[in-house]
Amino acid sequence: MIAAVLSELKALEKELHQAGVRKSAHRLAALLHDSFTEIGRSGQIFTKQEIIDALSSEKETDVWSQDYSCQQINDDLYLLTYRCARVRSDGSLNRYSHRSSLWQRINGAWQMRFHQGTPTEVFSKTDLGR
Known part of the structure; x- marks a missing residue:
């Protein structure tokens, strides 16, 4: 169950990283x-x-x-955490941060209720990122 929710919320979070969105x-x-x-x-x-x-x-x-x-908070509320950075035109990273979002499922659809970004130390890219 948690793996399926993680997959859904990760996709939505990454959607929010897209310029068009x-x-x-x-x-x-x-x-x-x-109330976001x-x-x-x-x-x-x-x-x-x-x-x-x-x-x-x-x-x-x-x-x-x-x-x-x-992490599941209750039946329809989940905390998603991850690390991110901005990508410069040369491909290097800057503006590193830890991110956390509270996502709630309301009438079958996910909505973000809260988001926080906290500056953090430099980290190395993993092959699983993006």
Whole structure:
């Protein structure tokens, strides 16, 4: 069960890394719960609407992610954690962070309720990433 949920949530999280999704207010509105809150890598707190607005004008960047893990909180609430970094044009990584997201299944669909990014030390890419 947890492996199937991990697979689903990892795919949704990676979808949120894609420029087309990040610029789609409609798709973001569907993926983010109305009470969504994010504590960004900077420590700043954002609401759902602030994130949608900020991502609409964000410069496109590629995101590397790896080391996904999932824990069940209750029947329909899961904590997803992973590491990520931004990919520079030369392929090197920067802006390393640990990420955590709370995902809730509501009427059969997953929505992110909370997300946090915490700066972290440099890590090496694994073959299982992206």
